[in-house]
């Protein structure tokens with residue numbers, strides 16, 4: 001199948017790539033652009049390991065075609081820290097030991113950031129339901145939820 | 161005393177940031193599928209759609225003719241003449257005469273892109289003659305069951321059993337019948353558990369390369385690079401030392417990544433494609449259909465108990481299928497089932513049975529959860545009948561140091577009584593419950609494991625230290641090993657870097673399994689550091705012109721001791737390291753062993769549930785894990801193991817399970833249908849780390865990874881009975897089953 005030329009923005013940088021129309025955005029990020037921070041855990045929209053922000057919306061990049069990124073803006077885990085400065089969520093995940101194998105971590109961080117941008121003061125239940133699409137098999141979620149709540153408090157300017 | 165309130169050590173027991181944290185929160189950490197190589201091809205696997213079928217013919221010509229396809233392999237491309245476990249591994253890697261389960265690999269292709277490889281896989285034409293199949297363990301033992309493999313049984317199997325029974329296992333002690341005669345209550349029940357999958361979020365992935373000279377390399381997500389090396393070498397017919405295996409970061413394993421699946425195929429394809437590297441990444445449905453789930457079990461248990469709660473005897477017969485190959489953990493299940501109790505008499509027998517399902521692999525405390533589901537469920541029911549508090553019963557029968565374990569050996573230092581005391585003291589036990597709510601308690605056990613271990617440590621020129629270990633870090637073991645090494649050397653945690661290294665860098669290591677990484681690699685790292693300390697003391701002594709025995713190591717420096725004390729200022733590790741080139745060369749330490757002194761770990765869980773009487777849905781309200789860690793090196797990651805184990809056990813209890821159709825095909829090979837617990841299913845998981853130090857480890861470590869998956873299965877069943885009066889004896893306890901049990905209980 002002939003490939004399609006796609007021009008898009010990833011983490012603020014203009015990029016272009018050739019995509020087979022059957023390839024997902026996740027495939028294109030990982031295999032065409034070398035951005036392997038987004039993970040494939042299922043390829044069916046059930047695990048959230050591939051979470052990215054597409055034009056401001058949280059999506060499973062395994063359910064979006066690469067060619068759909070044309071003219072849009074994509075944010076991935078690789079764009080979350082500003083240079084050396086980690087996003088508070090990233091810092092809190094390390095501090096709270098909110099990861100074991102870390103495979104779910106990029107997707108959960110991207111999803112949690114999207115939550116805190118729309119709801120800066122979520123309850124524990126709200127965090128749990130928002131992240132219900134992000135599977136973690138290692139942690140039992142306890143420390144993940146605590147890290148997200150703590151990062152939210154810091155972002156609101158409340159001392160932990 | 162709770163953790164963090166006291167400090168016996170400078171570093172052990174603290175909670176520093178893990179060394180791989182930054183890489184993992186920024187997306188930089190490289191997992192199995194994240195590696196590429198120049199000239200790389202993509203592989204895809206052709207799998208059987210049938211549970212049991214003769215492979216009449218494989219026609220690869222159309223696939224080979226597709227542009228971009230560089231190699232196609234079938235069983236004919238693998239060496240012949242393998243025996244025993246190697247033959248099993250090869251047969252599971254690629255079917256020979258027959259496909260033995262839905263998803264069994266029959267061919268593989270390599271092409272210049274993933275899409276071309278997938279298309280080529282579809283073009284491989286396989287003629288099957290479908291054979292009768294069986295997927296249930298009891299059905300597989302029935303006289304009319306289709307025979308999966310004639311002659312697979314080992315000599316332990318008694319005469320006259322169905323050929324699908326491949327291993328028989330039994331042990332006993334004491335007089336069971338006399339025990340039952342002494343009891344005030346004897347109860348007997350049958351329990352069933354369904355196969356579950358480890359459900360690691362990272363699918364298996366590898367990048368393999370093999371030249372016609374028999375030299376190869378592999379990058380792979382695995383719990384054990386040496387296991388991969390040995391198994392792959394056997395399956396494709398090369399020398400083990402010629403294959404260099406580098407472990408990637410690993411996205412979870414839980415036992416499921418201790419063996420091979422498609423890894424040898426990447427090598428076979430690469431060899432056929434002129435040595436170009438071949439990457440194979442499994443899809444989720446391939447993972448569920450064709451990797452190594454747990455066994456499913458059917459278990460009869462009989463227990464005798466006196467009015468005061470004293471257990472007089474226990475009898476258990478377990479039947480397990482572990483797929484189309486031997487290896488169901490029926491022995492482990494029986495060993496663990498009665499382990500927390502003083503058993504005056506036990507009689508156990510087990511059957512390992514073949515069925516048309518994928519070859520089971522280890523899953524966190526393999527066998528223990530099934531055995532506990534049966535025994536802990538029955539004990540709870542008996543306490544209920546006799547009106548005894550289940551905590552009192554557990555305390556009364558608890559094994560202590562010096563007691564004989566139900567499975568034979570005498571226990572050394574163990575912490576079950578301390579665990580039960582800490583459980584009883586926990587505030588969760590006095591929280592009042594409401595309508596449709598119930599509390600369940602259960603204990604669990606795992607042996608833990610030593611295993612072949614090789615570690616190397618070297619002091620750098622600036623006095624910092626690097627440790628090379630062979631156990632992949634899944635849940636923070638680099639942090640715990642760095643803590644112990646730094647504690648021993650007397651240097652800051654940040655001055656130690658722990659690297660998980662490839663097979664070329666160390667002697668043989670068993671995988672990260674059996675809860676051994678922090679125990680065994682940690683113990684070896686401490687030994688290696690002590691070697692280096694001895695050498696550094698020797699060098700300081702030479703410079704000072706005194707005897708090496710007159711030098712001691714304190715706070716990261718050599719200092720004169722005894723009659724020489726105070727004669728020379730302490731010489732720091734950095735000073736000694738800075739001049740190592742002129743004082744005798746590099747300073748390092750090694751340790752190779754199969755460490756003894758393994759410390760067993762007991763746990764006790766308490767769960768509060770609410771059952772919806774309309775739907776049968778079970779909600780977990782509260783969850784408590786109490787477990788003996790020996791000593792928690794990094795308490796956060798110990799808690800993480802407890803919480804993660806509990807969550808997996810909750811999934812196994814309530815939702816997870818393989819569903820095979822009449823046609824023998826797996827009906828739920830995606831996460832939508834094989835539903836693991838999500839964040840909104842669970843509450844916070846409370847933990848108490850009990851520390852009864854293991855005398856067999858320099859810092860008292862026992863190993864904490866596995867026990868935690870065991871108690872949730874029975875604890876939740878016990879809680880459901882407390883809430884509803886209905887007793888469930890079959891997993892998973894999903895809403896339809898719970899609802900049916902409630903109705904049956906009401907009908908009386």
Ligand code: FES
Nearest residue numbers: 043045047048062
């Ligand atoms: S990989 Fe996209 S949701 Fe799982």
Ligand code: FES
Nearest residue numbers: 100104136137138
């Ligand atoms: S940390 Fe392993 S899946 Fe979440």
